[in-house]
Amino acid sequence: MKMFPFAAAALLALAGCAQPFAAKVSRFQQLPPSAGQTFTVEPTNPNLRGGLEFSQYANLISAKLVQQGYRPAQGASAELVVKVAYDVDHGRERTVTTPGFGGGYGYGGGWGGWGGPRWGYYGRSRFAYGFNDPFLWGGGFGPDVSSYTVYTSELMVTIERADNGAHVFEGTAKAQSRTDDLPYLVPRLVEAMFTGFPGNSGETVKITIAPEKKR
Numbered sequence: 058m059k060m061f062p063f064a065a066a067a068l069l070a071l072a073g074c075a076q077p078f079a080a081k082v083s084r085f086q087q088l089p090p091s092a093g094q095t096f097t098v099e100p101t102n103p104n105l106r107g108g109l110e111f112s113q114y115a116n117l118i119s120a121k122l123v124q125q126g127y128r129p130a131q132g133a134s135a136e137l138v139v140k141v142a143y144d145v146d147h148g149r150e151r152t153v154t155t156p157g158f159g160g161g162y163g164y165g166g167g168w169g170g171w172g173g174p175r176w177g178y179y180g181r182s183r184f185a186y187g188f189n190d191p192f193l194w195g196g197g198f199g200p201d202v203s204s205y206t207v208y209t210s211e212l213m214v215t216i217e218r219a220d221n222g223a224h225v226f227e228g229t230a231k232a233q234s235r236t237d238d239l240p241y242l243v244p245r246l247v248e249a250m251f252t253g254f255p256g257n258s259g260e261t262v263k264i265t266i267a268p269e270k271k272r
Contacts, residue, residue, distance in 0.1 A: 078266040080232040080249035084256040088216070088225050091126030097135040101142035101213070114141065114243050118214070121251040135219050142213040143246065145237045148206040155201040208237040212246035226255055 098115040105111040118141060119129055127137070209231060216226035230246040249264040256262065 076235075077268055078232060078234070078245045078249075080230045080246060080264050080266070081261060082228065082230045082249050082252075082256070082264055083261040084226070084228040084250075084254075084258065086226040086228075086255040086258050088255045093126060093128050094136045095128050095130040095133065096122055096137040096139055096216075097130045098139045098141060101140045101215075110240070111141075113240075114143065114247065117244055117247045118251075121247065121254070125251075125254060137225070138217045138219050140215045140217065143211065143239065143243050145208050145210040145239060145242060148208040148237060150204050151207050153203045153205065205235060207233050207235065209233050210237075210239075210242040210246060212243060212250060214250055228256075 096119075098118055100106055100108075100111050100115075118139060122139070123129070130136075210233075212230045214226070214228045215224060217224055228250050230250045232242065232246060232249070234242065236242070245266055248266055252264050253262065
């Protein structure tokens with residue numbers, strides 16, 4: 058593979074700099090207004106019950122629900138049961154091409170037409186509605202092709218009434234990234250899921266989370 062100095066520098070910068078985290082969030086809900094209803098968070102997969110990793114994610118979700126006015130069940134029967142599942146696939150290869158000096162730097166493939174306006178800033182919020190391809194750069198000195206792996210991660214949250222099992226919320230957050238590290242991915246999927254919670258039923262939104270600022 059031919060690698061010119063500018064293209065090499067661009068790839069190094071891409072690998073080293075923090076990128077926005079974009080997620081596609083779908084929600085269906087019939088939640089009544091929050092009035093201090095109690096809840097408990099459980100894994101959809103019973104094998105994860107009591108696990109340290111799941112407990113960490115459950116605490117994140119609990120904190121988000123508390124912010125919405127719900128209360129964790131304290132030794133009493135909960136009114137709502139929050140069931141959580143998460144996963145990341147084995148990834149697939151993407152091809153990156155530098156078309157030449159003065160041209161664009163992009164990558165092959167795409168995700169369901171996630172094009173649209175580029176976000177130049179986030180204002181005072183870490184979140185922005187919309188998706189901006191973070192892999193767009195200036196051109197190189199000559200055609201160059203490289204490849205990398207893209208992973209698709211997913212978080213599913215279902216809220217049921219404890220008395221009859223009726224679903225009052227179903228949400229799915231999906232994202233593509235260069236990593237399959239769940240401790241990195243799941244907290245960001247939780248952030249996306251609870252941005253604008255509970256959302257309009259049947260609506261799919263695209264949420265972009267700004268990268269963490271380096272201290």
